[in-house]
Amino acid sequence: MILELDCGNSFIKWRVIHAADATIVGGGIVDSDQALLAAVGGLAAARLAGARMVSVRSEEETDALCEAIRQAFAVDVQVARPVIEMAGVRNGYEDHERLGMDRWLAALGAFHLAKGACLVMDFGTAAKADFVAADGQHLGGYICPGMPLMRSQLRTHTRRIRYDDASAERALSSLEPGRSTVEAVERGCVLMLQGFAHTQIDQARALWGNEFSVFLTGGDAPLVQVSAPGARVVPDLVFVGLAMACPLS
Ligand SMILES: Nc1ncnc2c1ncn2[C@@H]1O[C@H](COP(=O)(O)OP(=O)(O)OP(=O)(O)O)[C@@H](O)[C@H]1O
Numbered sequence: 001m002i003l004e005l006d007c008g009n010s011f012i013k014w015r016v017i018h019a020a021d022a023t024i025v026g027g028g029i030v031d032s033d034q035a036l037l038a039a040v041g042g043l044a045a046a047r048l049a050g051a052r053m054v055s056v057r058s059e060e061e062t063d064a065l066c067e068a069i070r071q072a073f074a075v076d077v078q079v080a081r082p083v084i085e086m087a088g089v090r091n092g093y094e095d096h097e098r099l100g101m102d103r104w105l106a107a108l109g110a111f112h113l114a115k116g117a118c119l120v121m122d123f124g125t126a127a128k129a130d131f132v133a134a135d136g137q138h139l140g141g142y143i144c145p146g147m148p149l150m151r152s153q154l155r156t157h158t159r160r161i162r163y164d165d166a167s168a169e170r171a172l173s174s175l176e177p178g179r180s181t182v183e184a185v186e187r188g189c190v191l192m193l194q195g196f197a198h199t200q201i202d203q204a205r206a207l208w209g210n211e212f213s214v215f216l217t218g219g220d221a222p223l224v225q226v227s228a229p230g231a232r233v234v235p236d237l238v239f240v241g242l243a244m245a246c247p248l249s
């Protein structure tokens with residue numbers, strides 16, 4: 001079995017797959033290295049043959065987590081590294097090492113699935129969009145605050161915006177103009193994300209007409225689905241790219 005890890009800015013997404021056919025044994029989302037070791041240990045510890053990881057954390061944090069996994073489960077961790085070109089996709093950054101690995105792997109995964117021009121949008125801690133042309137050229141993309149960052153900026157920098165997570169969730173039952181603080185903020189931030197998605201799709205249309213695929217991923221992808229009709233929601237898109245970048249057998 002193979003352990004796959006996507007270390008984001010706020011959460012670690014993990015799953016364990018069978019090496020032979022990539023069927024999923026189990027997985028989850030945790031918010032600390034300790035919670036990850038406990039969760040994986042409960043599932044598959046003794047039977048791991050390998051591990052692969054993508055991380056947007058610092059080199060030190062990434063190394064520490066790899067070492068902890070090595071100690072706990074006696075497996076080497078293959079970490080995805082920046083490259084200029086892979087699987088027919090060419091990195092569009094001036095300095096290819098600066099492109100976030102989560103964005104790069106999502107782009108690889110999307111181009112592999114689309115076999116043509118694609119727009120990839122990832123709604124996590126940050127919201128990201130990346131453009132890959134039909135010939136595999138990555139054109140670059142956009143980064144802006146995602147739902148958690150927009151919300152926390154408002155909470156942090158105002159005196160009178162205060163509410164709890166449960167009321168935040170209730171507030172999103174509709175997107176009508178908010179009639180309480182929590183509704184006004186939560187719905188306002190969702191509309192920002194939807195506006196971001198619309199603008200990216202307009203841009204893709206200007207570049208490619210109707211000849212492109214749209215992919216949505218990240219924890220908050222469901223919030224923008226209505227703004228991207230026809231988009232493929234692929235929650236494990238980064239893992240698709242990770243398997244391409246770090247083949248283990
Ligand atoms: N089961 C879940 N666990 C954690 N977050 C979730 C879940 N479902 C939806 N979310 C939402 O997803 C968002 C986090 O998305 P994601 O896990 O993709 O972030 P991340 O990988 O830490 O961020 P980034 O990819 O920008 O580094 C949060 O706003 C959170 O509320």
Ligand SMILES: CC(C)(CO)[C@@H](O)C(=O)NCCC(=O)O
Nearest residue numbers: 056098099100101102103126143
């Ligand atoms: C933008 C984030 C933080 C999103 O996770 C990540 O992709 C990252 O750290 N990127 C490096 C900066 C860049 O992609 O230009």
Ligand SMILES: [K+]
Nearest residue numbers: 008009056102
């Ligand atoms: K990330």
